Amino acid sequence: MTDSDLKFPDDAPDTGVADALRPLLSPPHDDYWGTLERAIMARIAEERGAWWSALGDWTRPAMLAAAVALIAAMALLSKSSSADAAIAYGAMSEEQYPVVESTAAAANDPAVTVHMLLDH
Amino acid sequence: MTVDRLAEATARRHGRSVTDERGVGDRTRAQRVEPELRPDYGALVRAARDGDDSAFALIVRGHQRRAYTIARAIVLNHEDAEDAVQEAFLHAYRALDRFDPAYPFGAWLGRIVANAALDLVRRRRVRATDELSDTVALPFRDPAEQGELKARLKQALAGLPARQRAVLVMHDVEGFRHAEIGEMLGMPEGTARSDLHHARAAMRRALHDMRSDG
Numbered sequence: 001m002t003d004s005d006l007k008f009p010d011d012a013p014d015t016g017v018a019d020a021l022r023p024l025l026s027p028p029h030d031d032y033w034g035t036l037e038r039a040i041m042a043r044i045a046e047e048r049g050a051w052w053s054a055l056g057d058w059t060r061p062a063m064l065a066a067a068v069a070l071i072a073a074m075a076l077l078s079k080s081s082s083a084d085a086a087i088a089y090g091a092m093s094e095e096q097y098p099v100v101e102s103t104a105a106a107a108n109d110p111a112v113t114v115h116m117l118l119d120h
Numbered sequence: 121m122t123v124d125r126l127a128e129a130t131a132r133r134h135g136r137s138v139t140d141e142r143g144v145g146d147r148t149r150a151q152r153v154e155p156e157l158r159p160d161y162g163a164l165v166r167a168a169r170d171g172d173d174s175a176f177a178l179i180v181r182g183h184q185r186r187a188y189t190i191a192r193a194i195v196l197n198h199e200d201a202e203d204a205v206q207e208a209f210l211h212a213y214r215a216l217d218r219f220d221p222a223y224p225f226g227a228w229l230g231r232i233v234a235n236a237a238l239d240l241v242r243r244r245r246v247r248a249t250d251e252l253s254d255t256v257a258l259p260f261r262d263p264a265e266q267g268e269l270k271a272r273l274k275q276a277l278a279g280l281p282a283r284q285r286a287v288l289v290m291h292d293v294e295g296f297r298h299a300e301i302g303e304m305l306g307m308p309e310g311t312a313r314s315d316l317h318h319a320r321a322a323m324r325r326a327l328h329d330m331r332s333d334g
Contacts, residue, residue: 013291013292014292015292016327017288018293020273021193021273021277024273025188033184036202037177040180043210
């Protein structure tokens with residue numbers, strides 16, 4: 001059995017005490033409730049405003065950081081593709097002109113060198 | 121369902137306009153409002169969660185009187201009661217996501233209000249007894265008698281610990297049960313009973329002394 005199951009003499013509200021208390025707990029004027037409601041809703045609106053402005057304060061630096069990151073990424077990408085192009089070009093050159101190696105190898109022979117100069 | 125339709129449905133069920141759920145002390149006289157006559161606070165909370173401020177305004181309208189009475193009993197003066205009520209509703213607004221619809225909204229809010237008011241008392245411990253309302257007449261014709269009674273009641277009320285004042289008002293003025301009060305104030309039901317007993321005794325003494333003197 002809990003306290004809730006028991007009936008105590010104090011369970012019923014004391015109307016004498018309640019009637020005496022009520023005037024002491026009343027707001028300054030009867031039309032106060034509209035004022036209080038507006039004040040509360042203004043606080044709520046303020047709260048929302050603060051949330052949005054906090055977001056706004058963070059938005060600008062965030063946008064700037066995103067832009068910097070984007071530029072850096074594009075620069076890296078561009079640099080990376082230039083390097084790729086150079087490597088590809090180099091690879092193609094090596095394949096297309098294998099004679100260069102043999103030319104270099106034959107550079108010690110003066111007759112060959114003279115012949116090459118005359119050709120060009 | 122839109123908030124307007126929700127409000128209309130609630131008003132139809134009440135047979136009146138959508139205003140306060142009940143005035144100060146109405147719950148004592150009429151005891152509990154039947155559940156089917158209560159506004160659908162679960163739906164209002166859902167709408168408010170979704171960002172509908174008009175739904176939250178209806179919640180405020182329905183609960184501000186009781187919130188004010190509880191806060192006023194704890195902090196004793198109008199300005200602090202107003203601060204506590206505003207803080208409590210703001211806190212409730214931020215915590216709407218955590219509200220369990222299975223739990224009575226009034227008791228959930230009551231706990232928030234009581235905590236906000238008790239926090240204020242702990243922080244300030246000032247502006248205590250002198251500022252209880254002087255604007256509403258007590259049921260005595262003789263102004264001198266009224267003034268004397270009011271002074272004694274103020275003194276008796278201010279002499280109680282804040283928690284006992286809260287228990288007294290929640291039970292006798294707002295009609296909450298001991299178990300609900302215990303839950304709202306974070307204490308056992310038996311402690312709520314004991315607090316009520318002591319608080320009532322003090323108030324009855326003040327009233328009795330006045331009648332005996334007369």
